[in-house]
Amino acid sequence: MTDNNKYEVAIFAGGCFWCMVSPFDVLDGIAEIVSGYTGGHLENPTYKDVKSQTSGHYEVIKVTYDPEIIDYEKLLQAYWRQVDPTDEGGQFQDRGPSYRPAIFYTTDEQRQKAEASKKAMDESKRFPNPIVTPILQAVKFYEAEDYHQDFYKKSPVEYKEDRKISGRDEFIQKYWGEEYYDIYND
Template identity: 45%
Template sequence: MQKIQELQKRLYNLLLNPHIRDWERHLLKTTKDSLNERNLNEQLTKLEAELRPLALRNNLTPDVADFYQELTGNQVKHSTKRTHLITDPVHQQRAVFAGGCFWCMVEPFETRPGIISVLSGYTGGTIENPSYDQVSSGNTGHVEAVEIIFDTKLVSYQELLDLYWQLIDPTDAAGQFQDRGNQYRPIIFVSDEQQENLAQKTKQAVIDSGKYKKPILTEIKALETFWPAENYHQQFYQKQPKRYKAIKRVRQQFLAYQRLRGKLRSVAQKIRRQFR
């Protein structure tokens, strides 16, 4: 009886979620209304079978995707939303970067010394508390981004900026790598004048390096409200390592090729200057 009550409560909370799709809502409501002690296993088996085709294609809305993992006996790691807080205002700061899909922006920062927490989310748009589906449409103005809380005693904002420029294609304002769309454009969001000055200096350094033939299009904008993404998207590299590694490989191959072209371009420029 307790198991049914817990499950009905879980289903009820999902039904209250405004961001799940109508057909998901229909399946969940049908299951909730049909549950009893005698048909529990039958109803759960039926629900799992109905959700499976979309789950295998990674096409469930995030919270339903988490529920499906629980339904199939997989442990769901919950996000850092509740612990993603500045606890020492004197020595802790925030940095917010957008650089394509946020799945690939977490690990490079989170694994560095001095990083306290990294949260995936959405910012820069026109509606409050957007869902992944809404942002993915490209119509809300939001970008996928990461908010980083870091310890200034161990790592500086300058060091985070230096890492950021290594992770993106700064010449592409229509997306990043295989991720296309307005929601994937690269932006540095700054929270104060000091961050803005440092960001502008690093951008100018990239321009002056001569490594890129195309213009540097990465924006620098004032930080707006940062909306945390659904639990499914948090620490994605830990939850789905195989899928993450495949996506990461594509980015790394492109960046390696771009860096090689940049080096060749720099060498060519030096040779031309010698013969002037």
Template identity: 45%
Template sequence: MINLTTCWQTSLLGLAGLLFSGLLVAGEGATPAASATSKTPAAVAVFAGGCFWCTEADFDKIPGVLSTTSGYIGGHVENPTYEEVSYGATGHAEAVQVRYDPGKVTYAQLLEAFWPTIDPLTANAQFCDKGSQYRSAIFYGNAEEQRQAEASKAALEKSGRLPGPVVTEIVPATTFYPAEDYHQDYHSKNPLRYNYYRHGCGRDDRLEQLWGKPAG
């Protein structure tokens, strides 16, 4: 096993490197998805798919997504820190809050886009990251989101596309706590470290195994 493959381990190296190099500057690394004006009507959805750096990067590619925020949800500790969550002591999952324009992308389309970015067959882990803090989950905000999420999961299971049962949780959203600033937009602020982690963790290899090669 190579060293520094987990989101937790890479973050420690990444933070130290950023502080040394002077790259940790407030406001840097804003993603293209965050360029919407304040007049744009917006809705919010929350997804957990393992290391939030990757989940954030995946949602930032979707047209109609206005911004993404990495954070923690589903636990029992107020204002948790990354270190606490990473040790699995708080019950939280690493997750991403997705702010989107429902006139350009629907919640159903976000669900459809979410599934191929995760391994929905593995409980309490994603790729090289192990523990309930890396569980995959859909955190619904209301009854309609719950209905759509459960229907989407049922349709995926019925399709027979995957070689096993889908164990991704569908649970009510609780308080979402934004992660520390250095985690936000990590993929764009630190592309070399991000790509090293993503490939070293075997994420894309496993996704291709489950879902096939990505289109294009």
């Protein structure tokens, strides 16, 4: 990143952060994606702390993007297509507080857009249950350990195995089908 003033940041929780990086990484206008933790009460949490489900943190991705190339609404579209927004107890095979879905806004404009997007998603009745994904103000972000960064690239076999058994892809196919690919092929 050369001109930091032109970039904006979006933060999303959608279960295991390993599975959240690759769908955003392929979008044009993404400068950087960092896996990390936010929302808890422990300073400088480690993966072990967060995985213990006692620190209060969510596993998240921090997406730095160029709003002249990709807008926040497109990021929200990508987000909704990665998660089960009706499950407040975790995501797919990953259960517990650290795996809850959430959208963390960094500006009031993001909050408004996220709330409108959530309302539209709920009103669409795409899912049989109500959308429970919270829209929360971003708080301190802690970068995850290096081995978690770009995990799908560093450990493709483990990533593919974990994703395959998670149930995420079956859920996406069931609720989004071909529409899933629409946002990636604009």
